[in-house]
Amino acid sequence: MSTESKRTSVFENGLIWFGAGVSIAEILTGTYFSTLGFGRGLAAILLGHLIGGAMMFAAGMIGGLERKSAMETVKMSFGEKGSILFVLLNVLQLVGWTAIMIYDGALAADGIMHTGPWVWSIVIGGLILVWILIGLTNLGKINTVAMAALFILCLLLFRVIFAGGGPGAEAVIDDSLSFGAAVELGVAMPLSWLPLISDYTREAEKPLAATAVSVIVYSLVSIFMYVIGMGASILTGTDDIASIMVKAGLGAAGLLIIVFSTVTTTFLDAYSAGVSSVSISPKINEKWAAALVTVIGTVLALVYPMDNITGFLYLIGSVFAPMVAIQIADYFVLRKKPFTGGVNARSLTLWLIGFIAYRLLMRVDTPVGNTLPDMVLTILLCLFFHAVGGKERG
Numbered sequence: 001m002s003t004e005s006k007r008t009s010v011f012e013n014g015l016i017w018f019g020a021g022v023s024i025a026e027i028l029t030g031t032y033f034s035t036l037g038f039g040r041g042l043a044a045i046l047l048g049h050l051i052g053g054a055m056m057f058a059a060g061m062i063g064g065l066e067r068k069s070a071m072e073t074v075k076m077s078f079g080e081k082g083s084i085l086f087v088l089l090n091v092l093q094l095v096g097w098t099a100i101m102i103y104d105g106a107l108a109a110d111g112i113m114h115t116g117p118w119v120w121s122i123v124i125g126g127l128i129l130v131w132i133l134i135g136l137t138n139l140g141k142i143n144t145v146a147m148a149a150l151f152i153l154c155l156l157l158f159r160v161i162f163a164g165g166g167p168g169a170e171a172v173i174d175d176s177l178s179f180g181a182a183v184e185l186g187v188a189m190p191l192s193w194l195p196l197i198s199d200y201t202r203e204a205e206k207p208l209a210a211t212a213v214s215v216i217v218y219s220l221v222s223i224f225m226y227v228i229g230m231g232a233s234i235l236t237g238t239d240d241i242a243s244i245m246v247k248a249g250l251g252a253a254g255l256l257i258i259v260f261s262t263v264t265t266t267f268l269d270a271y272s273a274g275v276s277s278v279s280i281s282p283k284i285n286e287k288w289a290a291a292l293v294t295v296i297g298t299v300l301a302l303v304y305p306m307d308n309i310t311g312f313l314y315l316i317g318s319v320f321a322p323m324v325a326i327q328i329a330d331y332f333v334l335r336k337k338p339f340t341g342g343v344n345a346r347s348l349t350l351w352l353i354g355f356i357a358y359r360l361l362m363r364v365d366t367p368v369g370n371t372l373p374d375m376v377l378t379i380l381l382c383l384f385f386h387a388v389g390g391k392e393r394g
Contacts, residue, residue, distance in 0.1 A: 008203045013210040014217045016200055019264030020193065021221025022154060022257075024104050025309075029185055030229025035176050038234060044179055045226045048186015051372050053219040055321075056190050056197055057211055058328045063198020064207025070198035070272070071279040074323065076338035077330045078347050085348075087279045089319055090195045091293075094273035096312060097192070098266055098297030102128075103306045105262030111243065112255050118302055124262050125298030131267040132274075132290045153257045154224070161232050184369030188313045189222055191371060194324045196272040270294045314362060317371055322354025325375040329382035346385060354378035 008016075033041035062073045071090060074083040106120035113120075177185075197214065204210030236243070274290030300306075326347055330336045339347070357377055361370035 007205040008200070008210070009205055010209045010213050013200060013204055014213045016268065017214040017218035018151070018221055019261075020268050021218045021225060021265075022151075022261040023101070023189075023222075023225060023265040024108055024258060024262055025101060025265070026189060026222050026225035027229035027232070028104065029189060030226035031233035032177060032185055033182055033226065033230040034233035036179065036182055038230065040179060041182065041230050042227065044182035045186045045223055045230070048183045048188075048369065049190060049219045049223050049226075051183070051368065052187040052190025053215050055324060055328075055371075055375065056193055056218070057215045058332065059194045059324050060197040060201040060211040060214060061207065062327060062331050064201035064204055064211050067202050068198065069202055069275045069279070070195050071276045073198055073327065074195075075279075077327050077336075077344065078323075078351075079339050079341050079344040082343040082345075082348055083279065086195070086319075086323055087276050090276045091273050091280075093192075093312075093316055093319075094196075094269045094276070095293055095296055095300075097269040098128075098273070098293055099300035099304070100306050100309055100312070101262055101266040101269065102297055102301040103304075105258055105266075106301060108258045109255055112251060112258070120259070121298055121301045124259060124266070125294055125301070127259070127263045128267050128270055128294045129291055131263060132270060132287060132294060149256070149260070153253050154228070156253060157257060158224070158228055161228060161235060178365050180365045180367050180369050183367070184317075184371060185313075186226070187369055187371045188317065190219065191317050191321060192313065193218070193268075195276075195320050196268065199272045199275045200268075266294075266297070270297065318355050318358040318362075321358060321371050321374050322351050322378045325354060325378035326350055326382055328375075329379045333379065333383065334386055346389065350378060350381055350385065353381060 030045070033044060036044060059070070059073075062068075062076075063070055066073060066076070068076075071083060071087045074086050078086065102121050102124050103117075105124050106117040109120040109124075110117045197211075201207055201211045201214065270290045270293045271286075272290075273293040274284075274286040274288070277284045277289040278286055330347075354374060354377065358370060358374040361374055364370065366373060
């Protein structure tokens with residue numbers, strides 16, 4: 001962990017999460033909302049981010065207040081050995097995200113330059129390695145320049161897409177995506193950051209302010225990117241990012257948006273994979289583990305097609321939504337002391353119930369998606385078991 005003099009400022013945390021929000025994945029996900037029409041689609045995006053942002057804030061505050069990484073905070077509820085399951089699953093999902101982001105970014109960049117996706121996979125992977133080797137606490141000035149450039153380019157993209165008077169006339173509204181399913185897609189991206197956010201808030205000078213700014217900045221930028229994707233799909237009739245950029249007349253500018261938004265987002269995935277690896281063994285070096293994850297992700301992007309990630313997103317939700325719900329119940333509601341034993345069987349049992357409930361709720365169309373009902377159910381079960389089960393052993 002960094003010394004006090006090396007802790008990140010509120011501004012630096014905001015920049016980090018601005019980079020997380022400016023993402024090709026966010027734009028792609030936004031294109032799915034076009035079938036709802038602009039009004040209902042925007043409502044689903046806002047509601048989804050409200051739910052997901054609240055969960056992000058709670059998770060980030062635990063790590064910020066305790067000065068622990070995301071996976072270290074998991075030990076407080078599940079035990080030293082019980083947390084290993086989530087550490088392994090988290091590292092695997094971060095390797096998956098790294099590969100997916102590099103793959104999507106390379107395909108989009110190739111759609112503009114036509115040099116071959118493999119070239120852009122290597123370029124993006126190399127830039128992520130540069131970000132990692134510079135280090136989180138030394139990224140301030142570089143991130144400031146990169147984020148300012150990305151923000152200007154995204155504003156340009158937004159203006160070009162919506163300059164024709166805004167979406168509406170060309171929208172094809174159908175029942176292919178229900179409102180509840182759309183809300184769940186709105187929750188999906190913030191939810192994917194739940195097992196990561198504490199890796200950054202633990203380093204903050206002011207945990208409360210840094211967590212609040214991180215979540216607010218990420219949520220606003222993510223909503224903005226979703227709206228760009230939805231509006232572009234409505235107006236251009238396509239969900240192909242490269243095609244949208246070309247139709248918008250953004251050649252080189254579009255390429256910069258694609259490459260650097262992919263780098264700034266994927267850096268967080270790779271970095272957190274390194275941080276989480278330390279929970280497996282303290283002998284592992286965070287930075288070199290993150291570099292290895294980047295290399296593996298780049299290789300996977302080169303050899304394995306990853307065009308449909310819907311199942312991957314739902315798997316992440318089913319694993320980490322009940323996990324974080326248990327942490328929220330233990331830390332904020334029940335105010336339990338950290339579990340000191342090896343395995344907290346009660347918490348793992350509650351997590352398994354929450355996991356199964358999430359998978360079952362995927363078959364039910366609710367107006368608020370299935371993440372919120374699952375987390376509420378899991379928290380209520382925690383309170384019930386605490387009331388009737390007495391003190392946990394360990």
